[in-house]
Amino acid sequence: MNEKTLVLIKPDAMIKRLAGNIISELYNLDLKMVGLKLVNVKKELAEKHYEEHKEKPFFQELIEHITGKLHENENVIAIVYSGENAISKVRELVGKTNPDESIPHTLRGKYGKIHSKTNCHETVIHASDSQDNAKKEIDLWFKKDELVE
Ligand code: CDP
Numbered sequence: 001m002n003e004k005t006l007v008l009i010k011p012d013a014m015i016k017r018l019a020g021n022i023i024s025e026l027y028n029l030d031l032k033m034v035g036l037k038l039v040n041v042k043k044e045l046a047e048k049h050y051e052e053h054k055e056k057p058f059f060q061e062l063i064e065h066i067t068g069k070l071h072e073n074e075n076v077i078a079i080v081y082s083g084e085n086a087i088s089k090v091r092e093l094v095g096k097t098n099p100d101e102s103i104p105h106t107l108r109g110k111y112g113k114i115h116s117k118t119n120c121h122e123t124v125i126h127a128s129d130s131q132d133n134a135k136k137e138i139d140l141w142f143k144k145d146e147l148v149e
């Protein structure tokens, strides 16, 4: 099925200069990039994006992480990919939520880590996990005219 999905290259990946490597691996999935921008993520956007986690014990940390507060105010690269089974294809390359449980060839297996003091899962990348969430997230991060299709 033809789908769109949202990818965020998170501040922990940006500070480690991994954006190029990550985008390069995403190219191998044969999806079409239909939107891309650098975002200085404000608290309000972060809280909307991670709304489903607002009752979780790690929520505060997660908001600080995605807004760059834990990584020298690094920004986020937001990308929309489009193509056949885009959502599951990207999630497969991403790996599991817990980087320590992600198999080594996945992005989180390679680049993710659990912060030793805070236990924050520094997962390097976000990817939409369902069609409903993909639609919601793309509408949240991109205006219609910022997408080429
Ligand atoms: O990112 P993904 O969809 O795989 O996982 P999630 O359950 O939606 O969690 C969102 C983000 O919260 C993760 O990518 C981690 O950055 C963070 N998280 C965390 O710090 N500690 C946890 N125990 C679970 C998630």
Ligand code: MG
Binding pocket: 129
């Ligand atoms: Mg998620």
